[in-house]
Amino acid sequence: KAGVTQTPRYLIKTRGQQVTLSCSPISGHRSVSWYQQTPGQGLQFLFEYFSETQRNKGNFPGRFSGRQFSNSRSEMNVSTLELGDSALYLCASSLVAGTYNEQFFGPGTRLTVL
Amino acid sequence: QQQVKQSPQSLIVQKGGISIINCAYENTAFDYFPWYQQFPGKGPALLIAIRPDVSEKKEGRFTISFNKSAKQFSLHIMDSQPGDSATYFCAASNDGGTSYGKLTFGQGTILTVHP
Numbered sequence: 503k504a505g506v507t508q509t510p511r512y513l514i515k516t517r518g519q520q521v522t523l524s525c526s527p528i529s530g531h532r533s534v535s536w537y538q539q540t541p542g543q544g545l546q547f548l549f550e551y552f553s554e555t556q557r558n559k560g561n562f563p564g565r566f567s568g569r570q571f572s573n574s575r576s577e578m579n580v581s582t583l584e585l586g587d588s589a590l591y592l593c594a595s596s597l598v599a600g601t602y603n604e605q606f607f608g609p610g611t612r613l614t615v616l
Numbered sequence: 617q618q619q620v621k622q623s624p625q626s627l628i629v630q631k632g633g634i635s636i637i638n639c640a641y642e643n644t645a646f647d648y649f650p651w652y653q654q655f656p657g658k659g660p661a662l663l664i665a666i667r668p669d670v671s672e673k674k675e676g677r678f679t680i681s682f683n684k685s686a687k688q689f690s691l692h693i694m695d696s697q698p699g700d701s702a703t704y705f706c707a708a709s710n711d712g713g714t715s716y717g718k719l720t721f722g723q724g725t726i727l728t729v730h731p
Contacts, residue, residue: 506659535717544724545660545705550717558718592659596717604650605719607659 503528506595506608514614520581523611527574527595534576535605536568539590548591551576552598580613588615619643620708622722629729635693637725639706642687646708650719651680651691654703663704664691696729703727 507526515521527534536548547560551570568578574595580587590612594605622639629635639649647668652660666673666680666689673680679692693700706722 533717535719537719545707545719545721547718547720552717560718594659594717604662604665605717607652607661609657609659 506593506606508591508593508608508611510611511609512612512614514616515583516616517583517585519583520579521583521613522577522579523591523593523613525576525578525593525595525608527576527593528606531595531597531606532574533596533598533603534570534574535594535596536576536578537592537594537607538562539592539610540588545592548578583615585615587613589613620706620720620722622706622725624725625723626726627728629696629727631696631698631729631731633696633729635696635700635727635729636690637704637706637727638688638690639708639722640686640688641708641720643708643710643720644687645710646720648709649680649682649689650707651678652705652707652721654705654724660705693727696727698729698731701727701729 509524533552535550539545550558554570565581570576590610592610594607596603596605620641650665651663653663654660664675664678668684677694682689704725707719709719
């Protein structure tokens, strides 16, 4: 079974631009969560989607948004990029929403904002 | 209220030794405590997880000890191997309300196992 895939793996953008990251969950998984990983703040929860609905959202500004499609694939968008948005963005999928369901992480998208 | 504090930040162990990483949490609503292992260039991978109705769980060389009254849990890696060298994260979540999918992570521990 293929794992969680994320595209692109690397991105370089400049301040003020916007970016869209994509995540394909494991086949059959309906819940997709997004995390931001930085050396200073560690792993922080961005949001979670289940059946095309955002079920939970972390403490990030409105510049961070996401969506989920009917095939469970998910995208996240960051508008008006800031230097501090440079991070590894991780997507995780699980079979259903809620805990006790193992979250499988993808390799991440490394975003660099210049 | 949502924090998970992890220590130490880094750990050096000799091959065959025991690696111990500790975490403490504040939110008593947490009821699921997984440990993740992350290698450079990879996403975190689940190692082992525990729920608060048990005090210990063992899978191979990895053991979680859980102390509900102290709000602490720890990962023990027995017979540590150089291949265990990675960053380890504890995490916590609670099942219910609007907390679906949200894992709260500790800051991570960089483990180095010397041959």
